[in-house]
Amino acid sequence: MPTWSQDTYLAALAFAARAHQGQTIPGSDLPYVIHVVQVCMEVMAASDEMVQADLAIQCALLHDTLEDTSTTFAQLQGAFGSEVAEGVQALTKNTHLTKDQAMLDSLQRIQTQPKEVWMVKLADRITNLQTPPHFWTSQKIALYRAEAEIILRELGPASPYLAQRLAQKIEAYRAFE
Template identity: 60%
Template structure:
């Protein structure tokens, strides 16, 4: 089977991200954050089996590095130096602009992602697939509902990048509905 990505590229990005996110945990858990990056990259790798025409190295590097600018001290310039402009631009597009009001950040991010190659779109789809796990116990019903609505927004904006990921996300969104109807810590 011919692969459109290399293990060496994956390992280089994984080591970089592991160092950058060292000590971070998935919110609401004791699970090392690198696990989230593994889940996102796994989704992208699975989609690349269906989308052989894509630049798998670009997609996988951005999947692994997608939170480095947003959640660590790593800069755009560092990513550009280490991985090239295409990866740095993809990671930057996937980074929320925290100077904007929170309710504007997703639309802004999606608009910037849509200006990138579709490999970057795949990363955002995979990221939300990975994040649609049972919500942290402290989330209110309102927060859970808004998070699901954001997932629908992501799906609608980026679904054309990958039928495989779009279908996976649609299924996760449907299943996530159950968390909006169960009792939560509404305050």
């Protein structure tokens, strides 16, 4: 028997699919919702390390709704509760900060959340360390890998499994530099 609710998963997936309607994964024609499902799959693979698997799964599916859609914190809170909305907000970059500051600010906010939220950020970066868009420079690729190393260092203690996966992805990503 799973330690998470299929009904909760389906509700979060449907919400994310509606919120990201019409968006595609950058550099492809695939629907963006595939990205959030991939992040969720990584999180679910580490569910034996979790106390609150439902929290992690919902945050994984919803992690980009505040950052990339017109969804509001109040809408998330109303649909999924304060803990999920606060987890998603912690995973959302503050667009009023520089790129470097925004990532560090987000990591600090994530670290105030349950470990399951940390795991979502690890899973997100695992998923994002695929072949970079063709228009990225080697410098941008190196900076993205360096960010992944910071994420691993700061959030890796939340999940030995996801930390190992991210370390492997970081090493493989060096081939693109």
